[in-house]
Amino acid sequence: MSQPSHLPYSGIASFARAPVVEPGGEWSADVAVLGIPFDIALGFRPGARYAPRALREASLRYVPPFTDLSGRTRLAGVTLADAGDVVLPSLEPELARERITQAAGQVRSRSRLPVFLGGDHSVTYPLLRAFHDVPDLHIIQLDAHLDFTDVRNDTRYSNSSPFRRAVEDLPNLVHITTLGLRGLRFDPEAVAAAGERGHTLVPMEEVEDLFRDVIGALPEGRPVYLSVDADAFDPAVLPGTSSPEPDGFTYGLAMRVIREVVRRHHLVGMDLVELAPNLDPSGRSSLIGARLILETLAEALDG
Amino acid sequence: MSQPSHLPYSGIASFARAPVVEPGGEWSADVAVLGIPFDIALGFRPGARYAPRALREASLRYVPPFTDLSGRTRLAGVTLADAGDVVLPSLEPELARERITQAAGQVRSRSRLPVFLGGDHSVTYPLLRAFHDVPDLHIIQLDAHLDFTDVRNDTRYSNSSPFRRAVEDLPNLVHITTLGLRGLRFDPEAVAAAGERGHTLVPMEEVEDLFRDVIGALPEGRPVYLSVDADAFDPAVLPGTSSPEPDGFTYGLAMRVIREVVRRHHLVGMDLVELAPNLDPSGRSSLIGARLILETLAEALDG
Amino acid sequence: MSQPSHLPYSGIASFARAPVVEPGGEWSADVAVLGIPFDIALGFRPGARYAPRALREASLRYVPPFTDLSGRTRLAGVTLADAGDVVLPSLEPELARERITQAAGQVRSRSRLPVFLGGDHSVTYPLLRAFHDVPDLHIIQLDAHLDFTDVRNDTRYSNSSPFRRAVEDLPNLVHITTLGLRGLRFDPEAVAAAGERGHTLVPMEEVEDLFRDVIGALPEGRPVYLSVDADAFDPAVLPGTSSPEPDGFTYGLAMRVIREVVRRHHLVGMDLVELAPNLDPSGRSSLIGARLILETLAEALDG
Amino acid sequence: MSQPSHLPYSGIASFARAPVVEPGGEWSADVAVLGIPFDIALGFRPGARYAPRALREASLRYVPPFTDLSGRTRLAGVTLADAGDVVLPSLEPELARERITQAAGQVRSRSRLPVFLGGDHSVTYPLLRAFHDVPDLHIIQLDAHLDFTDVRNDTRYSNSSPFRRAVEDLPNLVHITTLGLRGLRFDPEAVAAAGERGHTLVPMEEVEDLFRDVIGALPEGRPVYLSVDADAFDPAVLPGTSSPEPDGFTYGLAMRVIREVVRRHHLVGMDLVELAPNLDPSGRSSLIGARLILETLAEALDG
């Protein structure tokens, strides 16, 4: 009999039972996890502040290494660290962004692959600022919405604007591919601005047919930051999100896209945002989110 | 920066922020919305009485006009009015039906396209009575159940009987097409009666293949009343309904059917019934319902 | 039989079925209601953004006038108006505070008694700014917490600080009486600062014994702003609040205190804040909140 | 070790594991239970239709006989039968009332003490019709509301009117004592009509002081029908009810009143109505309801 180990509901929940570290402490790891429990920039139903904790708890069902049905073992020699959550202020958005960028930078400098647990999608902007020095940075975004709006509800920093702010600040951010777009309404100015920059916008109904081409159209081996918005998923699959849109990704399709990304390019960071555990009493939203992260790690680091 | 506007959870919720009117007041609009918070005729789990309010609240995420990804703007010049809810009695079903018919008639006479928010499906009978003067009236019904039963649980007016009562009362109602039928049990007498009248019954598993043919088989340009039962949808997609049946419509398929209907025929009225917001803590059922209505309006009025 | 009227779940929900007006429009009323769906300044569990709508819906069980058991009819000739919600930005707290103060001022100038539906407690600061011209202003605060902290979690504008900011800005605000204080921890600097200003702090366990004396100790007939934090209540009575503390007010005791206030002084405004309907599936929190407001109006305007 | 027995969540749930009988079958018992899952006559939040099943399930924690702390064993030799639920139609209120009266009569004729599980309070009228032959019938009603209204929302048969209809139909019903009245609004016509008939109306705040006097003022040994509305209770104690009012009965006070009733008079029937299990995810409402019934039986039959 092997060493006793905790059941998923037992033990203090760090991500996948990784050792807990300080973002600015002395450590290094293949993968480092950082939570950003910030959700005051969304315009509808709050709850993403609970996601980092919920994702850690859900991750306890998926502690690596994994052996699959064919006998292949993955993430066996990979080291993980959990850097906890960014210490955020109440209400002060600019200060919050500074702290997020700083902690993300610390985590990035100590790991090969940082994983960020949002928070609403506005946090991707300060997270990306920690990648300002990555030449030729590409983003792959799975999302129902474009999130490239200049101003929404009188602010430039809502969860509709992270990528607009990022391209303004980061000259190294050369291209964004957004997959899964759908919904009744788009901001025409944002669509035009993305088009002018040459971004690739893929409506949901074309993802299955086009994703290989779109990912393959990028020069191979690009440094890619992957940003997964929970509302990319079909709300039947992942109901716990502020602004669901019907007919989205299945888990399987999302993983096929991600597999293609990490196979052809170099993953330098990822986030999972807009997960609202409070809107899903079944708990499956957090479980799927945690599994997506761990399966992405397995694909990226064992590929 | 544009004029400040309310976030979806803010402001008094009329449908899509339309002006509020009295059903019998002095107004006219392209589209008029009327709620019927009546759910005492269903035989299982109540809650449809909460649907009109929930649909109004959800509609605030979809206030027209909409610009889609291709830049096309829809519902830009279309006027909407919200006529509130029918003032219903407690318990007295006959009086309730009279009031529903009267208010529906008032709303219909003041708008090009009335939209009715149920309520359980029994309300479709008194609603249809307000269309007694439309020659050659056709119904397209999206529904898991036939709802053509003569008597159920000792009543002729339950949510299983609206179309049976309607065909008895309305000589102008010439044909019903029901799409999405499934489930373990059907009322054989009702199936036979519908068959004798020449109604078209399409099981769910054949909808995708047959819907164009079935809709195309009707003489073009017919006046069509569209009745959408929430249980037409797959319960994974729309769990908030009294009597769910697995393996139903996706949102996308429902919209493809509706698009075909409004492209070939003339939409004279629609209802969305059997939505039970209390059975879906994720809120996605109401959001999908509101979007379906608004997207149908965009298809019907901008087509 | 009287004129048919809506059941509580029916009809578009303005507060107590009052006519809907614009804050800056042309109207006047004895009582005006204004919602402030702002909850990004609290430090724990969001949801107060849903309170204005929930309180309006709950108020439909208590549409005046009321006749009590003794036959006395109250609020019969009193006019109400519902000014809707302040149009708030996302995220931009300073702009939010400006809009709140402006709308509150508009509502105040058009009514004898404005009633504000929060929102978290931070909104009381911009609300009070609309009372900057009331000489000798007193506040009666029902609250588990002091909310007089200078800085919390790096901000001066959280829901822990509204009264601190108010006394800094409003020289006319001469005194605050806080009833219901309890909990494990107090900010010693805040307690000291309140003490230096001569505020009256009444722990919950002494409220029953002291409230008459404390209210009676103020010079009679003072202009009083009443601020009711939902967490003043015992969480058994009102569970839907971000930061509950056990052993609080019953509804009856709260009303006895309020009755004493309005009997001896002059109510110039009131708010109900920190109600989080999403944390109470039984719905009783919103029902109690709405009743408290309407019963306060009855006491204040019919006394 | 005693005979194995089911855990409360196990086994088919009849009331307190009583044998299941047909209302009109061949059986007799000291106590007989009959469910009336009818809730279409209430004017707010449905759910009382689920109460008979929920009360049966909750009763499994309280299967008699009971031994108390002092060693006294109660309900040891008492026989119980569960007559299931009245078979009700959908929607047809008059037919429903007929069936309720018939089944209640059958159950009454086969038992010493029938116990009725509502349903909304409207069911008490047809239940009482089964007691038309009890001379000098008295009612003790625990309720926040008077339920003596002539017409509400255009019907004479809502849950606001059961006792008004009963006194019209039953000349033998000589007196009603209502304890627990509270709330903002009363129907003045109903209050006057009850007053004219000499009914005793006790506001909640006077129950503790007056209940012995009020019950003692009735001639001793009267046949009493006890009607317990779930909203008599404080909603903190019993949140699962359609129309809660704060500051109601504790369980202990309710039992003290009931104990006094059964000690001085002769209990000929009882009902528990307006319990809405769907509004209380904690489950305590059903547990308290079931316990109240069983403890009342213990008091009435072992006294």
Place this chain on the structure above:
Amino acid sequence: MSQPSHLPYSGIASFARAPVVEPGGEWSADVAVLGIPFDIALGFRPGARYAPRALREASLRYVPPFTDLSGRTRLAGVTLADAGDVVLPSLEPELARERITQAAGQVRSRSRLPVFLGGDHSVTYPLLRAFHDVPDLHIIQLDAHLDFTDVRNDTRYSNSSPFRRAVEDLPNLVHITTLGLRGLRFDPEAVAAAGERGHTLVPMEEVEDLFRDVIGALPEGRPVYLSVDADAFDPAVLPGTSSPEPDGFTYGLAMRVIREVVRRHHLVGMDLVELAPNLDPSGRSSLIGARLILETLAEALDG
């Protein structure tokens, strides 16, 4: 008008309104239902103890016989009996297994087709012991997980091990076909052990393509025990289960597999396990579970 009958929420809930019997009593039936409310052997989220009662309640929407759209009536002459639940101890797992085996044997000997309502998947082991005398027994398992682990979390009797224990005890159990396998992690020892025994393991993504071949590869007419784990289903379809895995069976595909099984082989028993009604506030998980059982009966007994 036909004989009045109960609405689904009415009446004491035996499975599909079958007569209630004792497992060891004097009765016989075509189909007998037995509940096993045991869930202390799962390693994550409890709730399967509530499934037998929830499945009985849900079954009331599907009381046979059924007439389908084509007019075919099914389960018309088939007799059902509900043997209630096994009387289980608290905590004592070995005693629990004995009682389960004994009751299952009693039920099996009195019926053609016993149906077992779990409980977690550990109960399948003691259930299968009641089939020790069926020569050449085959199992068809619909499941996300293999459940063939030797030891997990220090026990040999968890819900991960029922089939491992069964093959050790039952020499007559010759083959297991598992369909629907997926997830990040498999127990390599268990996979190897199943492989050595020649079991057939079908990953979820291959079920649609392979199920006919796999079922057809077994010698025709085998006695088959069908074990359906609720987590075989896509969690969008059936969210109420302890350990969901994305991208599972639709209801339709599950029924196609089952139809193929019962068409080619001889169904000798079935169970539905791991349903956790407490994790699905929409109720659809129980409704789907009950329908699956009744539709399987219709296929097996009318085929």
Place this chain on the structure above:
Amino acid sequence: MSQPSHLPYSGIASFARAPVVEPGGEWSADVAVLGIPFDIALGFRPGARYAPRALREASLRYVPPFTDLSGRTRLAGVTLADAGDVVLPSLEPELARERITQAAGQVRSRSRLPVFLGGDHSVTYPLLRAFHDVPDLHIIQLDAHLDFTDVRNDTRYSNSSPFRRAVEDLPNLVHITTLGLRGLRFDPEAVAAAGERGHTLVPMEEVEDLFRDVIGALPEGRPVYLSVDADAFDPAVLPGTSSPEPDGFTYGLAMRVIREVVRRHHLVGMDLVELAPNLDPSGRSSLIGARLILETLAEALDG
């Protein structure tokens, strides 16, 4: 401005932000916390397995030191450690008890005051075994139930028996005082056995009057283990518990009792058991539980 610190929903949740240690590691602290997520020995509604994590999360609102309204600061110099949860097996109760006793002993030997987070009440037996060497050990138990039953539902180790097993095993356990007893049924054998041993049993309705006498009747300065069952509380106050009984402790009364205990005696350990966070969507049950622990520590260590 002080050092930034986490909001309660932020950061990895150890109890009151205490450093995380291994039960058997090298550390010492004034107070050490150990979780026991074990709930398979209760006979009704599971969920106590989630309590250790929920109590840790709730404790983040109450991180010491605390300053009270009078300016007194408490728990300032006290060191805390969080030893995580006992690593428990699935299903194997004897092994679970061994692991609990071992970990409790390790924690006890490294701290002045160990605090145990249940789990159901059965865990108190193996916890007490770690106190076998405390001469003259007394227990103060706050509980609705006696939990002194010999055998229940065929087991000797359920949550009804912890103290019976403890007195059999621990000759040093000389006396138990149980406060808060209530409910319909008691096990007469257990009551007699407790009486024979001279235990003190205080019904809930006498607690307020008797608690000082009862605690004062023990010889002063006794080593006391405090066991708090969540169902000691009134379910209105703390609804999240498996087996609630109405009319229990308020928070204030419980703290008055505990204050008296720690003032007169020497607290050597405490547990909080039977908290089921899953049964309380308002979250107040966990918040009250965490506060009770921290306030008890403040009383015991600063007294």
